[in-house]
Amino acid sequence: MAQPQALADAIARDNTARLAALEDDYAALGRMLERRGVSIEAVTARVGALAIALPSWGLGVGGTRFARFALPGEPTTVFEKLDDCAVVHALCRMTPTVSLHFPWDRPADPAALKDHAAALGLGFDAVNSNTFQDQPGQPLSYRFGSLSHPDPRVRDQAVEHNLDCIALGAGLGADAITVWVADGANFPGQQDHVRAWDRYLDSLSRIYAALPDGWRMFLEHKHFEPAFYATVNSDWGISMLTAQALGPKALCLVDLGHHAPTVNVEQIVARLHRFGKLGGFHFNDSKYGDDDLDSGAIDPHRLFLVFNELVEAERRSPPGAFRPAYMMDQSHNITDPIESLLSSAGAIAAAFARALVVDREALAAAQDACDPMLGFTLLRRAFSVDVEPILAMARLRQGAAVDPLSAYRTSGWRQAKARQRRPAGAGAGIVNEEPAAP
Ligand SMILES: [Mn+2]
Numbered sequence: 001m002a003q004p005q006a007l008a009d010a011i012a013r014d015n016t017a018r019l020a021a022l023e024d025d026y027a028a029l030g031r032m033l034e035r036r037g038v039s040i041e042a043v044t045a046r047v048g049a050l051a052i053a054l055p056s057w058g059l060g061v062g063g064t065r066f067a068r069f070a071l072p073g074e075p076t077t078v079f080e081k082l083d084d085c086a087v088v089h090a091l092c093r094m095t096p097t098v099s100l101h102f103p104w105d106r107p108a109d110p111a112a113l114k115d116h117a118a119a120l121g122l123g124f125d126a127v128n129s130n131t132f133q134d135q136p137g138q139p140l141s142y143r144f145g146s147l148s149h150p151d152p153r154v155r156d157q158a159v160e161h162n163l164d165c166i167a168l169g170a171g172l173g174a175d176a177i178t179v180w181v182a183d184g185a186n187f188p189g190q191q192d193h194v195r196a197w198d199r200y201l202d203s204l205s206r207i208y209a210a211l212p213d214g215w216r217m218f219l220e221h222k223h224f225e226p227a228f229y230a231t232v233n234s235d236w237g238i239s240m241l242t243a244q245a246l247g248p249k250a251l252c253l254v255d256l257g258h259h260a261p262t263v264n265v266e267q268i269v270a271r272l273h274r275f276g277k278l279g280g281f282h283f284n285d286s287k288y289g290d291d292d293l294d295s296g297a298i299d300p301h302r303l304f305l306v307f308n309e310l311v312e313a314e315r316r317s318p319p320g321a322f323r324p325a326y327m328m329d330q331s332h333n334i335t336d337p338i339e340s341l342l343s344s345a346g347a348i349a350a351a352f353a354r355a356l357v358v359d360r361e362a363l364a365a366a367q368d369a370c371d372p373m374l375g376f377t378l379l380r381r382a383f384s385v386d387v388e389p390i391l392a393m394a395r396l397r398q399g400a401a402v403d404p405l406s407a408y409r410t411s412g413w414r415q416a417k418a419r420q421r422r423p424a425g426a427g428a429g430i431v432n433e434e435p436a437a438p
Pocket of ligand 1: 220
């Protein structure tokens, strides 16, 4: 079942109705870009090759500290979540892999999960460990930390969990692990900043030593929450120093929502790459903190500036060497997760497409000539291009939807699942509290 028939039919019907207008818009945009010396076909090809991993936890409806509002037909098992991932991918052809989170997604039968994904045409991206909450029956608590906990037995337990995630991921065909820990302090005096980091590094080095050949370890920093005074891996600086101490397989992961509101994230991206430590992204957007809103929902310009640095970084890299792991990390509290993921995929692709139409020679010349207004104008000129025809054409050529939201809604997927799937619980938190296996 690569694609449900009702979905394929909806895509085909919707695309047929929109084809003439798309071809008209695409031709007009192509002429405009040609006058700027940009080949629309080259941009469309790059956009068509963009791949972003879906977070398994993003397919269920999220929640806040206050409530979670279940959606009829939302997935409650990892198998159902993969089914929904396949729907997203069928509609946008930009999300061929899934990032699993253990133990939430721990399958009773890993081979069955791998087969299910393969049948859907999906692969697995980085796996994520979870030492930020206690699991039923877990001997020791992570209340006061995990990899940096003062008690070596807690650290051993957290390291063991990460090794287990690597083994599970390797069996599924993944080749990276993302480590985010909630370790930190709520009060001045609660912990020693230096000793806590030393313990964190020591635990990480044990996980690093167990990485299979070809694997990478992504360190995800976050400046606050759930620790509200100090976080062990708080920002890109300590994350990069940690990655440098560990070795070449350790890289930094930038979650766009894990910085203080005024931090210049695009500059961080440029510098991490300059020092060989840019591992990947968790795309999302925020206005206040780690809001996990849909990508580009609040500040599409910042997303564009991030991609502007990524395009620059790729140009500075040897051919084929630039391969950051792109993932979404969002919490959909009031929308259908499939619709939000499609919206984000479109926003990410748009930012990438706009970054690709920047006149880079003129930009470098303006920078060297100390011409700030021209440099700024060159970026703004690219940002103001409506690249929707490029995205739609890239999708159409791969059999996906010209208008993903419209095709999805007419497919009736969620309504059908509301009749077939068992209802999800309403407990608070970003993930359903249902057993992961069917
Ligand atoms: Mn994240």
